[in-house]
Amino acid sequence: MRWLSLLGVIRRTGRIAEPAPPRPAPDPSVVVPDALRGSVQVRHVDAGSCNGCEIEVGAAFGPVYDVERYGARLVASPRHADVLAVTGVVTHNMVEPLVRTVEATPEPRLVVAIGDCARNCGMFAGGYGVAGSVSDIVDVDLEVPGCPPRPEAIVAALRQVTGR
Amino acid sequence: MTAVVLIIVQVLVALAVTPLLLGVMRQVRSRLESRVGAGVLQPYRDVAKLLRKQPLRAQGSSPILVYAPLVLLVSSLMIVALVPLITTSSLVTIPSDLFVVVSLLLVGTVAMAVLGLDGGTAFGGMGSSRHMMIAALVEPTVLMSVYALSVPVGSSTLSTIVAARGLDPARVVTPAGLLAVVALVIVVLAETGRLPVDNPSTHLELTMVHEAMILESAGRDLAWLEVGSWLRLTALLGLVVNLALPWGVAADASPLMLVLGVVALVVKLLAAGAIVAAAEVFMAKLRLFRVPELLAGSFVLAFLAVTASYLAG
Numbered sequence: 086m087r088w089l090s091l092l093g094v095i096r097r098t099g100r101i102a103e104p105a106p107p108r109p110a111p112d113p114s115v116v117v118p119d120a121l122r123g124s125v126q127v128r129h130v131d132a133g134s135c136n137g138c139e140i141e142v143g144a145a146f147g148p149v150y151d152v153e154r155y156g157a158r159l160v161a162s163p164r165h166a167d168v169l170a171v172t173g174v175v176t177h178n179m180v181e182p183l184v185r186t187v188e189a190t191p192e193p194r195l196v197v198a199i200g201d202c203a204r205n206c207g208m209f210a211g212g213y214g215v216a217g218s219v220s221d222i223v224d225v226d227l228e229v230p231g232c233p234p235r236p237e238a239i240v241a242a243l244r245q246v247t248g249r
Numbered sequence: 250m251t252a253v254v255l256i257i258v259q260v261l262v263a264l265a266v267t268p269l270l271l272g273v274m275r276q277v278r279s280r281l282e283s284r285v286g287a288g289v290l291q292p293y294r295d296v297a298k299l300l301r302k303q304p305l306r307a308q309g310s311s312p313i314l315v316y317a318p319l320v321l322l323v324s325s326l327m328i329v330a331l332v333p334l335i336t337t338s339s340l341v342t343i344p345s346d347l348f349v350v351v352s353l354l355l356v357g358t359v360a361m362a363v364l365g366l367d368g369g370t371a372f373g374g375m376g377s378s379r380h381m382m383i384a385a386l387v388e389p390t391v392l393m394s395v396y397a398l399s400v401p402v403g404s405s406t407l408s409t410i411v412a413a414r415g416l417d418p419a420r421v422v423t424p425a426g427l428l429a430v431v432a433l434v435i436v437v438l439a440e441t442g443r444l445p446v447d448n449p450s451t452h453l454e455l456t457m458v459h460e461a462m463i464l465e466s467a468g469r470d471l472a473w474l475e476v477g478s479w480l481r482l483t484a485l486l487g488l489v490v491n492l493a494l495p496w497g498v499a500a501d502a503s504p505l506m507l508v509l510g511v512v513a514l515v516v517k518l519l520a521a522g523a524i525v526a527a528a529e530v531f532m533a534k535l536r537l538f539r540v541p542e543l544l545a546g547s548f549v550l551a552f553l554a555v556t557a558s559y560l561a562g
Contacts, residue, residue, distance in 0.1 A: 088531045095530075101283040120301035124294040154285040156294060161452045161460060164305060164467040167298070191305040191467040 102151040108249070109241045115227050118193035121167050122248045125157045128166035128190070132183050132219065133209075134173025137233035138200040142170060145239040152240045156247040163189040168246060170239075171219045174202045174209045180216050187223045197242060198225045201232040208232075251502040255336045262511050263329040266518065267476070267483045268292035273519050274526035281530045292479075296472050304468035310367055317364035318466065318473035324357040325480035333408040334487040335510035336499040337415070347395045347405040351388055354440065357481065358384045361462050361474075368465030372454045376461025379537065383439055383446060383458065386544035390436045390551045394429040397554035398492060401425075407488065415495035425558035428550050430493050435547035437489055439540070441482040444529040446540055456534065483518065486525070490517040 129142060145152050146159055160166055163186045175183055187196065198219040201207035206218050219225055229242045272289035279286030306314050331345040331353070343349070358380065365377035399405045401420060402413040414420050439446040442459035451457055454464070463474050491498055497513025499506040535543060 091531055095281055095283075098283050100280075100285065102285045105285070120298055124291065124298040126295075148282055148284045151284045153279070153287050156287055156291060158287075159452060161454060161457075162464040164465055165471060167302070189305065192303045 101148055117246050120193055123156050125168050125247050126160045126166050127168045127170050128163045130171045130186055132171050132173045132179040133176035138172035141233045141236050145236040150236040150240050152243050155244050155249040157243045166190050168195045170197050170199055171203050172199045174206045174215045175222050176214050177216045195226040197227045199229045204228050252338045256330050259335050260330050263483050266515055267479045270522045274522045277523045277526040299472035302468035304470045307465050313367040317360045318470045320360035321357045321477035322473045324353050325477040328353050328484045329480050332484045332488045333411045335514045337408040337412040345407040365462030372461045376458055379458045387436045387440050390548045393551035394432040397425050397429040397558045400558040411491050411495050425554045428554035432547045432550035433489050437485040445532045445535045448534045486521050490521045
């Protein structure tokens with residue numbers, strides 16, 4: 086009868102997703118290829134993050150913020166991806182994996198730098214293990230500021246891409 | 250000639266309704282997980298996007314990476330054409346014989362396993378070996394359970410079996426019929442990579458079966474793989490619902506019967522998909538070493554169904 090109690094939990098919980106905020110105004114500085122409208126597969130790359138941004142990315146894809154309702158989905162392979170979500174400063178050991186992940190992603194693709202570390206090295210700037218910010222290594226199309234960025238900000242950035 | 254037209258209609262309907270079936274299944278799952286869900290039309294958008302992306306192929310991979318998705322797609326289209334989904338009339342030269350359909354399933358399975366090996370990654374090979382193990386356990390059960398249904402009809406042609414069950418509803422609730430349908434449901438879930446055998450939405454490479462084989466495919470190649478494996482789900486789920494509820498399947502080519510057949514198929518298919526998706530929420534994936542026990546259980550059911558169909562007629 087375990088499934089009956091699970092059914093009770095499902096009924097009591099109802100819908101926990103937050104009401105959808107209005108669609109963000111399109112940012113003219115971001116060029117989104119037409120092919121990616123409405124459906125975006127995201128591959129997450131941790132280039133040397135403290136795991137703060139990972140928790141927020143996880144929350145954005147969780148049931149409460151539910152970015153999947155706008156057509157974004159996490160995938161397991163860069164070959165399936167349209168968007169690479171890069172978090173953290175790029176450490177020396179992650180330079181080559183990051184470059185190769187971008188090369189393994191089919192065109193048209195976008196690179197999103199999530200968090201202050203990915204944008205400008207944040208508090209780790211000048212560290213001996215740091216090779217640079219994400220834009221020092223690969224071309225970045227979209228940035229999400231914050232340390233760590235709120236899930237709403239990550240959702241808004243991905244909605245820029247899906248246009249939904 | 251009319252049979253050809255009917256089969257073309259059947260393939261087109263299956264192609265149109267398959268993404269919707271996946272969309273409904275994902276949406277039901279999202280709602281039960283307290284999410285909002287991407288909407289039932291998301292799989293159409295996903296496929297349209299994949300078709301517009303440049304396919305990227307791994308360095309050193311062979312043409313198998315290009316041709317295996319096409320082999321899978323063509324074999325799935327042939328299964329959809331042969332299985333009685335909206336009509337029970339079949340081609341005279343290529344009947345919808347049980348053995349033809351199972352062989353076509355194997356063609357697609359092998360194409361996918363070879364594709365998994367071709368990428369040269371460890372996960373691809375692992376997925377291929379698991380997929381072949383499951384296929385080896387599934388195919389005998391498919392043969393046995395449909396064989397049990399074919400004994401009272403005296404024909405191994407699927408459309409004849411469905412037509413005979415539709416004419417004589419008493420056949421549907423015989424012990425042999427029920428056992429065979431239960432066995433078929435289990436193997437269809439295993440063959441199409443659903444829970445509890447494989448998790449279609451997993452991100453963990455170590456637990457993947459189907460997903461692990463397609464990790465190296467991108468763009469158009471991936472679109473063909475997705476559509477090909479979704480079509481298998483449509484065909485097998487459609488076959489099961491038509492065997493379990495053999496009403497509304499068009500017996501002749503009159504337009505009214507055809508419309509009724511299409512509507513009945515869509516309703517039955519989407520309802521079955523929603524039930525499968527809802528049941529999956531309550532299930533965890535089985536450990537790989539427990540999968541043979543489940544599939545052996547379904548084989549026992551199919552074997553009992555064959556025995557019962559000989560004893561009880």
